[in-house]
Amino acid sequence: MARRWLKQERRTKEELFDALVRNALGFVNSSIDHLQTKPKNAIVDLYTAVELFLKARLMKEHWTLMLSKPETGDLQNLAVGDFLSVYLDDALNRIPSILGERIDKTASDNFKALGEHRNQIVHFAHSGMDNPSKTQAGVIAEAWASWHYLHALLTGLWSDVFQPYAAELEVLNRRMMRQGDFIKTRFEILKPQIEIQEKKGKKIVPCGHCHMPAAIVGETHTWGADYTCMVCGVDDTAVEECHAELPCPSCNAPFEFFQKDLHACPHCGHVADTDILIDLCSKHFAEGDDWCEEGQLHIASCHKCEHPEPSVFFIEGMWSCVACFDRGWKAIMCERCDEFVTGDVERIQYFACHKCERQVREQMLRMVETSESVSRAEGSEEPAPMAKE
Numbered sequence: 052m053a054r055r056w057l058k059q060e061r062r063t064k065e066e067l068f069d070a071l072v073r074n075a076l077g078f079v080n081s082s083i084d085h086l087q088t089k090p091k092n093a094i095v096d097l098y099t100a101v102e103l104f105l106k107a108r109l110m111k112e113h114w115t116l117m118l119s120k121p122e123t124g125d126l127q128n129l130a131v132g133d134f135l136s137v138y139l140d141d142a143l144n145r146i147p148s149i150l151g152e153r154i155d156k157t158a159s160d161n162f163k164a165l166g167e168h169r170n171q172i173v174h175f176a177h178s179g180m181d182n183p184s185k186t187q188a189g190v191i192a193e194a195w196a197s198w199h200y201l202h203a204l205l206t207g208l209w210s211d212v213f214q215p216y217a218a219e220l221e222v223l224n225r226r227m228m229r230q231g232d233f234i235k236t237r238f239e240i241l242k243p244q245i246e247i248q249e250k251k252g253k254k255i256v257p258c259g260h261c262h263m264p265a266a267i268v269g270e271t272h273t274w275g276a277d278y279t280c281m282v283c284g285v286d287d288t289a290v291e292e293c294h295a296e297l298p299c300p301s302c303n304a305p306f307e308f309f310q311k312d313l314h315a316c317p318h319c320g321h322v323a324d325t326d327i328l329i330d331l332c333s334k335h336f337a338e339g340d341d342w343c344e345e346g347q348l349h350i351a352s353c354h355k356c357e358h359p360e361p362s363v364f365f366i367e368g369m370w371s372c373v374a375c376f377d378r379g380w381k382a383i384m385c386e387r388c389d390e391f392v393t394g395d396v397e398r399i400q401y402f403a404c405h406k407c408e409r410q411v412r413e414q415m416l417r418m419v420e421t422s423e424s425v426s427r428a429e430g431s432e433e434p435a436p437m438a439k440e
């Protein structure tokens with residue numbers, strides 16, 4: 052009896068998760084439907100989708116985490132939809148504090164701004180939407196930026212969780228990207244403002260997302276320049292270009308290989324995919340930086356794209372990944388799992404690298420659970436049961 056009940060309970064939770072995600076996907080879809088005709092609805096729908104996806108992520112960890120008060124969680128109520136679920140701010144707090152996952156501040160700020168915009172639309176007569184031509188492009192750009200951050204989470208950090216929906220996400224992403232004409236319109240509208248920034252001495256570079264020359268450079272680092280795009284609102288880093296060349300394995304002519312959009316040799320058309328680039332770089336860039344031991348092969352695993360094979364080489368003074376073409380991170384040996392990885396050095400030293408992170412987190416959770424059951428046992432009147440070895 053008990054066994055059957057448990058089985059049923061699990062299936063119900065999976066169904067709920069699936070329903071939540073399908074609901075979220077539906078809201079993205081209707082948001083795109085509304086972008087050009089009903090921009091207010093588009094913003095409200097997209098915000099709903101963001102909340103639902105964050106809830107789904109929390110629910111995957113534990114179903115009570117999607118409730119506003121997890122301690123009052125009752126699975127019976129959840130099944131019939133009678134619960135007060137977590138709001139955006141709570142969700143954004145719980146993800147780093149309970150799941151230990153870091154959401155970029157630019158992404159969480161963007162979601163909060165979308166939420167404020169949504170509240171203005173829902174609760175007040177929204178003043179910013181009276182001039183249709185201007186606002187349409189603006190709303191599309193806002194939706195574009197929010198989708199950029201959401202899509203990056205769903206297909207990056209949370210790709211395991213949302214893998215079953217990868218095809219649907221890809222379709223939605225393509226639909227969103229097709230709004231490009233409106234991005235051009237917005238660029239034309241903003242052009243005078245961009246020119247003013249340029250006259251003030253700001254450096255303008257092409258945005259890596261909407262491809263408009265509208266990204267205003269802020270802080271610059273050795274690995275590239277941070278920018279904020281005036282057209283699509285995305286904050287990102289324009290990575291320092293790499294002009295190193297490699298001989299094509301087919302025609303032997305040298306070509307600049309470190310380019311995201313390059314898929315073949317420009318001379319003979321021979322494919323230049325990630326596997327081939329790794330193979331070529333292993334021959335030409337197998338030495339690490341000054342921190343590496345001499346004579347040892349040094350190819351790091353990339354924490355950004357988590358390409359299954361080590362794909363980061365030390366090229367022109369910088370660790371450079373030939374799978375995702377990000378560069379400028381430090382590469383070190385993780386003392387926990389002995390993998391040679393890129394990433395935030397402090398995070399690797401004091402917590403874990405991307406290779407052993409899951410394992411370390413599970414260990415920590417087990418430790419917490421054991422200490423909780425020990426303290427519960429100590430606090431009770433009953434003699435504590437002997438721990439099983």
Ligand SMILES: [Zn+2]
Pocket residue numbers: 258259260261262263265280281282283284285
């Ligand atoms: Zn842009």
Ligand SMILES: [Zn+2]
Pocket residue numbers: 299300301302303304316317318319320321
């Ligand atoms: Zn060639």
Ligand SMILES: [Zn+2]
Pocket residue numbers: 353354355356357358362372373374375376377
């Ligand atoms: Zn990479």
Ligand SMILES: [Zn+2]
Pocket residue numbers: 385386387388389390403404405406407408
């Ligand atoms: Zn590790």
